[in-house]
Amino acid sequence: MAIASNAPVIILVHPQLGENIGAVARAMANFGFKELRLVAPRDGWPNEKARHMASGAENIIDAAKLFPDFNAAMSDIHIAYATTARPRDMEKRTVTPDEAMRELQRDKNIAFVFGPERTGLENDHIVMCDALITIPTAPEKTSLNLAQSMVVVGYEWWKQGSEVRGQGSEKKNIPEPRPPNPAPPAPKAHWNALFDQIDTYLEETDYYRVDHKKEVMWQNMRNMFLRGNWSEQEIRTFRGMLRILYEGRKPRKNASAS
Amino acid sequence: MAIASNAPVIILVHPQLGENIGAVARAMANFGFKELRLVAPRDGWPNEKARHMASGAENIIDAAKLFPDFNAAMSDIHIAYATTARPRDMEKRTVTPDEAMRELQRDKNIAFVFGPERTGLENDHIVMCDALITIPTAPEKTSLNLAQSMVVVGYEWWKQGSEVRGQGSEKKNIPEPRPPNPAPPAPKAHWNALFDQIDTYLEETDYYRVDHKKEVMWQNMRNMFLRGNWSEQEIRTFRGMLRILYEGRKPRKNASAS
Numbered sequence: 001m002a003i004a005s006n007a008p009v010i011i012l013v014h015p016q017l018g019e020n021i022g023a024v025a026r027a028m029a030n031f032g033f034k035e036l037r038l039v040a041p042r043d044g045w046p047n048e049k050a051r052h053m054a055s056g057a058e059n060i061i062d063a064a065k066l067f068p069d070f071n072a073a074m075s076d077i078h079i080a081y082a083t084t085a086r087p088r089d090m091e092k093r094t095v096t097p098d099e100a101m102r103e104l105q106r107d108k109n110i111a112f113v114f115g116p117e118r119t120g121l122e123n124d125h126i127v128m129c130d131a132l133i134t135i136p137t138a139p140e141k142t143s144l145n146l147a148q149s150m151v152v153v154g155y156e157w158w159k160q161g162s163e164v165r166g167q168g169s170e171k172k173n174i175p176e177p178r179p180p181n182p183a184p185p186a187p188k189a190h191w192n193a194l195f196d197q198i199d200t201y202l203e204e205t206d207y208y209r210v211d212h213k214k215e216v217m218w219q220n221m222r223n224m225f226l227r228g229n230w231s232e233q234e235i236r237t238f239r240g241m242l243r244i245l246y247e248g249r250k251p252r253k254n255a256s257a258s
Numbered sequence: 259m260a261i262a263s264n265a266p267v268i269i270l271v272h273p274q275l276g277e278n279i280g281a282v283a284r285a286m287a288n289f290g291f292k293e294l295r296l297v298a299p300r301d302g303w304p305n306e307k308a309r310h311m312a313s314g315a316e317n318i319i320d321a322a323k324l325f326p327d328f329n330a331a332m333s334d335i336h337i338a339y340a341t342t343a344r345p346r347d348m349e350k351r352t353v354t355p356d357e358a359m360r361e362l363q364r365d366k367n368i369a370f371v372f373g374p375e376r377t378g379l380e381n382d383h384i385v386m387c388d389a390l391i392t393i394p395t396a397p398e399k400t401s402l403n404l405a406q407s408m409v410v411v412g413y414e415w416w417k418q419g420s421e422v423r424g425q426g427s428e429k430k431n432i433p434e435p436r437p438p439n440p441a442p443p444a445p446k447a448h449w450n451a452l453f454d455q456i457d458t459y460l461e462e463t464d465y466y467r468v469d470h471k472k473e474v475m476w477q478n479m480r481n482m483f484l485r486g487n488w489s490e491q492e493i494r495t496f497r498g499m500l501r502i503l504y505e506g507r508k509p510r511k512n513a514s515a516s
Contacts, residue, residue, distance in 0.1 A: 144409065155394075229485065
């Protein structure tokens with residue numbers, strides 16, 4: 001069986017509630033997954049509740065493949081990850097979601113396998129998987145529901161994918177030193193004009209009162225404005241605002257007399 | 259108000275369904291979050307459905323703090339992240355969940371802010387936040403529900419926390435993504451007081467003239483000031499300066515224009 005896309009296959013083993021199947025399909029769509037396989041869902045298939053809950057991801061529900069047993073669903077899979085806590089009596093390699101995504105080989109058929117809502121995967125399922133994905137959680141509350149687990153796994157897959165695609169993997173590790181301002185920052189001449197204006201106003205209003213403090217205060221104030229990395233337009237806006245506050249708005253030429 | 263733990267505060271603005279509040283509380287518990295703040299939940303508070311859905315996280319529901327409006331919920335927050343898509347008409351720094359977690363300063367009061375289920379955050383909320391968190395998704399289906407967004411944000415927070423716990427030295431090399439300000443940034447209550455003051459002055463001087471432009475202009479202006487990441491002292495200085503410009507320290511010669 002050929003796998004439709006390069007996204008991993010999602011296998012739900014004995015899922016119980018149709019609503020949960022639908023919610024998984026939605027989370028799959030959120031993160032670019034295409035193929036859903038269902039192993040003997042408890043309430044049969046198709047399932048209207050699943051389709052309803054999937055809103056926006058009905059195509060995934062409609063194309064879902066039904067399998068009578070786990071091994072049939074796994075037959076063309078090269079590498080499978082079981083999403084579950086490790087059973088006490090079995091040794092399996094355990095990875096976090098991001099570790100799993102980093103080791104994926106794109107030319108293989110990959111599956112992420114999820115167990116039934118209440119009981120999780122059985123040892124017979126887990127043993128067939130190559131590794132376990134464990135989502136790190138607070139030790140006091142470890143249970144995530146089915147769709148939430150899919151969200152985390154899907155999110156990590158999509159994230160790694162975008163890093164591979166080159167959407168800013170480089171940028172990612174180098175935070176911007178200044179807050180980005182889409183408009184280019186104003187040249188210093190605009191800042192100086194702003195500062196001249198403020199300086200004039202402050203002198204006229206006797207703002208400083210105490211002369212010997214002026215130098216430090218003025219320095220701090222300019223730093224504080226400069227830190228905002230304003231564009232020319234922003235400086236213009238601010239200058240206009242200050243002028244109106246200081247002088248008062250001039251009467252409108254043609255104020256509507258109504 | 260003191261924040262109970264070093265985990266960021268979760269603020270839900272006008273949440274609609276109790277079930278979703280409960281699901282958020284559960285996801286909070288999964289990833290070690292403690293403090294939930296609710297801004298005017300649609301169906302009132304307390305809410306039995308929220309408590310029921312929270313199973314295992316009832317303590318978070320019982321301790322949730324109720325606020326009449328957004329600014330009250332934000333008053334002691336130093337740095338807030340809005341979880342939302344960027345509005346078309348506003349420029350804000352946008353980060354992915356993992357970028358956000360890497361830049362968190364553990365000694366500040368941090369909030370992650372979520373909007374109502376159907377409509378998301380309004381621009382007036384977004385403008386008060388320091389950055390947007392956008393969860394990368396497939397472009398064909400971008401909507402995650404409230405609890406799922408909380409799962410992703412919570413997962414990244416918990417993950418980064420365990421990385422820091424594991425390999426603390428690495429974190430030190432990550433440069434500060436915000437503009438350097440030796441003084442700690444002011445909590446939002448100070449910004450709100452500044453904005454109220456400016457808003458009053460601008461109304462009194464008929465600054466906008468054209469009513470329909472006011473919203474966007476006011477948004478841009480607040481963003482432009484917030485970008486400077488001012489301390490309490492700096493906001494105080496600026497407010498004093500504005501007051502003196504507006505009222506005049508010395509009697510003004512012939513004030514008014516109207």
